[in-house]
Amino acid sequence: xxxxxxxxxxxxxxxxxxxxxxxxxxxxxxxxxxxxxxxxxxxxxxxxxxxxxxxxxxxxxxxxxxxxxxxxxxxxxxxxxxxxxxxxxxxxxxxxxxxxxxxxxxxxxxxxxxxxxxxxxxxxxxxxxxxxxxxxxxxxxxxxxxxxxxxxxxxxxxxxxxxxxxxxxxxxxxxxxxxxxxxxxxxxx
Numbered sequence: 001x002x003x004x005x006x007x008x009x010x011x012x013x014x015x016x017x018x019x020x021x022x023x024x025x026x027x028x029x030x031x032x033x034x035x036x037x038x039x040x041x042x043x044x045x046x047x048x049x050x051x052x053x054x055x056x057x058x059x060x061x062x063x064x065x066x067x068x069x070x071x072x073x074x075x076x077x078x079x080x081x082x083x084x085x086x087x088x089x090x091x092x093x094x095x096x097x098x099x100x101x102x103x104x105x106x107x108x109x110x111x112x113x114x115x116x117x118x119x120x121x122x123x124x125x126x127x128x129x130x131x132x133x134x135x136x137x138x139x140x141x142x143x144x145x146x147x148x149x150x151x152x153x154x155x156x157x158x159x160x161x162x163x164x165x166x167x168x169x170x171x172x173x174x175x176x177x178x179x180x181x182x183x184x185x186x187x188x189x
Contacts, residue, residue: 023163023167024056024159024162024163024166027163027166027167027169027170028056028057028059028060028061028166029060029061030170030173031057031060031166031169031170031173032060032061032062032063032066033061034170034173034174034176035060035062035065035066035067035173036061036062036065036066038173038176038177039066040066040111040112040173040176041066041068041108041109041110041111041112042057042066042067042068042110042111042112042113042169042173043067043068043069043070043104043105043107043108043110043112043113044057044069044070044071044104044113044114044115044116044165045070045071045073045083045100045101045103045104045113045114045115045116045136046070046071046072046073046115046116047072047073047074047079047091047100047115047116047117047118048116048117048118048119048120048133048158048161049116049158049161049162049165050072050074051070051072052158052162053070053114053116053161053162053165053166054069054070054072056162056166057070057166057169068108068109068110069108070104071083071104071107073100076091079091079096079099079100079103082103082107083099083100083103083104083107084099084102084103084106085099085100085103086099090126091117091126092117092118092119092125092126092128092132092134093117093134094134094136094145094147096117096134096136097115097116097117097134097135097136097145098115098136098137098138098143098144098145099136100115100117100136101113101114101115101136101137101138101143101145102136102138102143104138105138105139105140111139111140111176112137112138112139112169112172112173112176113136113137113138114135114136114137114165114168114169115135115136115137116133116134116135116161116162116165117133117134117136118131118132118133118134118148118161119131119132119133120154120157120158120161121153121154121157122153122154130154130157131148131149131150131151131152131157132147132148132149132150133147133148133149133150133157133161133164134146134147134148135148135161135164135165135168137168137169137172139172139176146164146168148160148161148164
């Protein structure tokens with residue numbers, strides 16, 4: 001199976017190498033370590049992966065302390081109603097991935113979220129070839145996406161998507177620090 005990330009600046013992205021292989025266990029270990037040490041709250045929004053990403057992250061060390069949860073929004077109407085996807089947005093697009101990540105960050109009051117959307121195959125869908133995947137990410141300060149062009153059968157595409165999504169979470173968690181008292185906590189002042 002090939003994983004090709006055609007994000008224009010992927011060659012300059014320090015996280016690109018970490019997301020290129022099936023090292024999901026390593027990504028989860030690093031994400032667990034960072035989230036626990038920094039008091040981060042992590043969440044996911046899934047379409048393409050239908051719960052596989054949440055299942056994988058939930059197996060992380062101490063996940064009950066830092067993994068807020070995930071939402072599977074497969075139908076476009078659910079994406080619109082629950083996560084705030086703008087009606088008419090292509091469900092296989094960078095805009096969709098980013099909006100899903102932002103919506104999940106708000107829904108879970110998370111420090112960092114990642115979303116998955118795309119075409120798992122085996123056939124093309126909506127004019128997009130199988131293996132066209134978008135990952136969205138969001139923090140309180142920023143949001144973005146990664147476009148992946150994956151090759152393989154549907155199971156391989158989903159596994160590679162989960163690996164890349166966990167790698168993206170670990171990459172962005174590296175740069176996050178806890179925001180201080182929040183979520184109704186009293187700062188003692």
